[in-house]
Amino acid sequence: MMKKATAQLFKPDLARRQALFTSIVEASQYAIISKDLNGMITSWNQSAERILGYAESEVIGKHISLIIPTSNSGTEDAIISSILKGKKDSHFNTILKTKSGKEIDVSLAISPIYNSEKKIIGVSEILQDISDQVAMERKIMNTNRALQRSNIYKDELIGILAHELRTPLTSLKLSLELAIADTSGRDALLIKAKLHSDRLAQMLEELLDVAQLQAGRLEIHCKRVNVHEFVTNAIEAVQRTHPSHKIIYAAASPIWVEADALRMEQVVMNLLTNAIKYSPGKNEVVVEVDVAGKSVEIRVKDFGLGIPDMDQKKIWMRFYRVAAHKLCIKGLGVGLHLCRQLILAHKGSIWVESQEDKGSTFYVRLPCLK
Numbered sequence: 001m002m003k004k005a006t007a008q009l010f011k012p013d014l015a016r017r018q019a020l021f022t023s024i025v026e027a028s029q030y031a032i033i034s035k036d037l038n039g040m041i042t043s044w045n046q047s048a049e050r051i052l053g054y055a056e057s058e059v060i061g062k063h064i065s066l067i068i069p070t071s072n073s074g075t076e077d078a079i080i081s082s083i084l085k086g087k088k089d090s091h092f093n094t095i096l097k098t099k100s101g102k103e104i105d106v107s108l109a110i111s112p113i114y115n116s117e118k119k120i121i122g123v124s125e126i127l128q129d130i131s132d133q134v135a136m137e138r139k140i141m142n143t144n145r146a147l148q149r150s151n152i153y154k155d156e157l158i159g160i161l162a163h164e165l166r167t168p169l170t171s172l173k174l175s176l177e178l179a180i181a182d183t184s185g186r187d188a189l190l191i192k193a194k195l196h197s198d199r200l201a202q203m204l205e206e207l208l209d210v211a212q213l214q215a216g217r218l219e220i221h222c223k224r225v226n227v228h229e230f231v232t233n234a235i236e237a238v239q240r241t242h243p244s245h246k247i248i249y250a251a252a253s254p255i256w257v258e259a260d261a262l263r264m265e266q267v268v269m270n271l272l273t274n275a276i277k278y279s280p281g282k283n284e285v286v287v288e289v290d291v292a293g294k295s296v297e298i299r300v301k302d303f304g305l306g307i308p309d310m311d312q313k314k315i316w317m318r319f320y321r322v323a324a325h326k327l328c329i330k331g332l333g334v335g336l337h338l339c340r341q342l343i344l345a346h347k348g349s350i351w352v353e354s355q356e357d358k359g360s361t362f363y364v365r366l367p368c369l370k
């Protein structure tokens with residue numbers, strides 16, 4: 001019985017063979033499309049309808065560019081010309097556009113269609129939607145990149161800890177050892193030890209902030225605040241510990257913003273300590289606060305070393321330091337990175353104008369409250 005059915009299946013009956021092929025094509029889970037050498041669609045199976053959204057009646061006789069995104073418009077000519085040059089079949093991944101306009105990733109196999117005289121009369125395309133697979137691959141790639149980035153970050157951090165924290169820690173240890181051994185100069189040594197421990201504490205604070213930023217956990221708590229309040233607090237704190245420079249403050253009447261006062265104080269303190277640190281031999285820095293349109297503008301100006309043009313964009317990057325400054329001035333290279341992230345979190349902007357050996361002005365803008 002079985003043998004008879006199989007024999008019937010292979011009977012050289014054209015109509016029967018055609019019906020068989022049609023049913024295979026229609027039942028296929030792959031989209032199977034054919035087109036003539038002008039790119040006009042000549043057949044379209046059910047999976048093509050499922051994957052690409054168009055019914056057969058909507059596409060027969062239409063140009064294949066219907067499903068090709070404009071960014072890929074060259075592919076059609078390339079396919080036809082490679083088939084005409086005798087390429088038997090090719091297989092590649094590309095992007096197609098569905099009826100709803102969505103772009104999908106597909107794996108595509110292309111072969112020539114011959115007539116009874118063995119002349120090429122068209123092209124068949126068998127395709128499969130691989131969007132989920134491609135999305136998964138992208139996700140894995142992004143995770144790998146994030147892992148690589150966090151490894152680089154970890155290495156940078158270890159480098160910084162080894163170099164920058166070791167120096168004040170060694171000095172602190174030395175001052176304390178000397179103070180224990182030499183009672184006569186103890187007071188001066190303890191004051192020195194206190195300065196080193198302050199520096200260490202400040203570095204640790206900065207590194208903790210950067211770590212929190214990296215983990216997306218740096219929070220700000222905004223409320224209505226007068227700009228003069230946090231600017232004055234910052235100036236007083238920095239002036240106490242940096243008597244080498246006079247901080248000159250010029251301000252307009254009260255200006256209200258929605259901000260995290262402590263974080264803003266941290267930003268101004270950072271800019272001020274930098275202004276003093278990078279202007280050795282000078283004795284003044286200037287802070288100005290003004291209204292600029294719908295924003296408040298805070299300017300911190302020094303007359304020091306300045307920043308070479310090529311470095312002005314890079315100083316906002318984590319751990320970046322101007323090469324010439326590294327040689328003579330200590331720092332972690334994270335302060336400006338933190339300032340920028342904090343200002344962005346306040347929907348503000350921060351930038352610098354600077355000239356080498358003339359000085360720098362750092363600008364901060366925050367949206368004003370009405």
Ligand code: ADP
Pocket residue numbers: 274275276278302304305306307315320321322323325326330331332333334335336337360
């Ligand atoms: P740090 O001062 O700890 O190195 P920052 O992130 O605060 O780190 O600054 C990054 C770099 O930008 C500094 O190393 C320095 O080269 C440069 N810089 C910052 N402020 C100034 C300034 N006022 N004048 C000149 N250079 C500055």
